Amino acid sequence: MALYVYAITGASHPLRLDGLTGVGDGRTPLRPVREGELRAVVSEAPEEIGLTRPDLEAHRTVQERLWDDGTTLPLGFGFVAQDEDAVRAVLAESAEQFAARLDELAGRAEFSVKGIQEEETALREVVDEVEEVRRLNEVTRDGGGTYDDRLELGRLLLGEVQARQVGLAEAVLAALRPHARAERLSEPSQEYFLSASFLVDRERAEDFVRAAEEAAGDLSDGVEIRVRGPLPPYSFV
Structure with missing residues (x-):
């Protein structure tokens, strides 16, 4: 059977x-x-x-x-x-x-941490802060500019957003690592710029959650940190 x-x-x-x-x-x-x-x-x-x-x-x-x-x-x-x-x-x-x-x-548990950024907010920040992106955005607005202009705009936007999200993920990880025994990281995706699991001593669970909340509060608008746990330690078996 x-x-x-x-x-x-x-x-x-x-x-x-x-x-x-x-x-x-x-x-x-x-x-x-x-x-x-x-x-x-x-x-x-x-x-x-x-x-x-x-x-x-x-x-x-x-x-x-x-x-x-x-x-x-x-x-x-x-x-x-x-x-x-x-x-x-x-x-x-x-x-x-x-x-x-x-x-x-x-005596340990798993916490799942996901980082999410609103796409519109991320793109707007890049357009507002990067001069070349802002220029190309103006040039290609309403169908203007050349094919190469539009291609370059897309390349710059994607590169800037990804680089900034790497920085966001590193900031969150730096805040959480002192409170965890181990971690498992997944590759970033279109949905999550950070997807990680942490093994945490149960007696430090509140400290871990508090650190996640404080890290989230330090991030820019449109960024959300979702924490699930304590959970059975699926990722550490």
């Missing part, structure tokens, strides 16, 4: 699974698979697993309940094992590694 695997815990975890149901039809009970000093929390896997809201919510709810009660190694959505023997084999093979990671994550 295929099993959907949610997380790995130590033997001392209370495994308070009452009232929880797994990914699938909403009626699948959860249970532990034991191997030595480790436990894997599983449920029967549905025939098909899709990125549906109910399944994602069920996965998240299980992860957060487990994490609230003790240290876990949360697995990402969609992790399936062939059967209990396969789960036990993985727990046995990597027992030392899993135990060490559980010790490292004890």
Whole structure:
């Protein structure tokens, strides 16, 4: 029987699974698979697993309940094992590694930080502050200027916005790093100029959030810093 695997815990975890149901039809009970000093929390896997809201919510709810009660190694959505023997084999093979990671994550949580800048505000700042951009913007207004003028304007705008967003990201990271144990950075995207996860001691969680709020307050208009957490440490397993 295929099993959907949610997380790995130590033997001392209370495994308070009452009232929880797994990914699938909403009626699948959860249970532990034991191997030595480790436990894997599983449920029967549905025939098909899709990125549906109910399944994602069920996965998240299980992860957060487990994490609230003790240290876990949360697995990402969609992790399936062939059967209990396969789960036990993985727990046995990597027992030392899993135990060490559980010790490292004890008393710590993940915070997700996203940096967003309004596109219109970012472009307006560049036009207002960079003379050559301002000149080309005037030249090409209402369809004027040459093709090369429009190409150069686009190139300058993009380069200036990206350079400024790198500076914004570095300022936020510099403010948050003293309050975190570790970090994981993702490449900037069109939506986020900063996308990062931080591993933070629970006792320093308030300091971390306060530092994020202060960093956001120091940034220009149109810039927003979104912080989610504390969360199970998905990015650090």
